[in-house]
Amino acid sequence: MQRRSLLKSTAALGLASSLGLPVFAAGKIKPGTKAALIVVDVQNCFLDGGTLAVKGGNEVIPVINALAPAFENIVVTQDWHTAGHASFASAYSGKKPFETTKLAYGTQVLWPDHRVQGTADAELGKELKVPTAQLIIRKGYHQGMDSYSAFEEADHKTATGLAGYLKARGIKTVFITGLATDFCVAWTAMDARKAGFEAYVIEDATRGIDLHGSLAAAWKQMTDKGVKRIQSGDIAAG
C-alpha cells in the first residue's frame, strides 16, 4: 500500500472506532460500542429432541458462545406462543403442519405446536452461554398473529419495541445469529434494515429449516435489502 493511502485508512479506522462504529482491522470486524449481537430463538424447540428440531440447530450454540465476548451489547429473543396459537396447524380443522392458510395479514405457514409460553420447549437451550445479554425480547404472544421478526409482528405494523430499545441505546449496527435462518433470522435482519440499522447475518451461527427452497430465497431477499452475509471468523475475538 502507498504511504498516503495507508495514512488515510489508518485515520479512517481511528475515526470509526472513536464513533463506536464497527472497525475493519486486519480483515476482521470489531463490533464496537454501537453494535449489538442478536441471538434469535435458540430454544429447546429448535434443538435436538424439540418440537420443531432444525437440522444442525445445536451446532450454532458453540459458535454463538464464542462470539458473545466480542460484543458489548447482546439481545436474546424467544418465540413465545400462546396455547392454540394461530400459527399452529392444530388450531385449524383439516390442516397439517407445513401447510399454509390465509390470515388477515397474509399467508401463514402452519407449524407443529411449538414454544408454548412457560414450557420447557420454549426455554433457551441450556448450553447457550450469553451471560452478558442485557435484554430478552419475546415475540409471537398475540394469539391471532405470528411474529417471525424480533422487530415487528406479521401485520408489519405492530412493533415489539426492539427498534426503540436499540435506538434509545445508540445502537446503529446489528449482527444476527440463531434459528432459523430462513424464518426468524431473515425477517429480523430485513426488518433491522427497514428500521435503519446496518445488518449482518453471521451465517455459520445460523441454521435453516429450508421449506420448499426457503433458505436460498431468504438469502436472496436479505441480500436485496442490504443485509450483509458474513462468517463468525470475520469478527475479531473479544
Ligand code: VGL
Ligand atoms: C420460527 C417457525 C415458527 C423461527 C418460529 O424462530 O424461525 N420458525 N416459529
Ligand code: ZN
Ligand atoms: Zn413460532
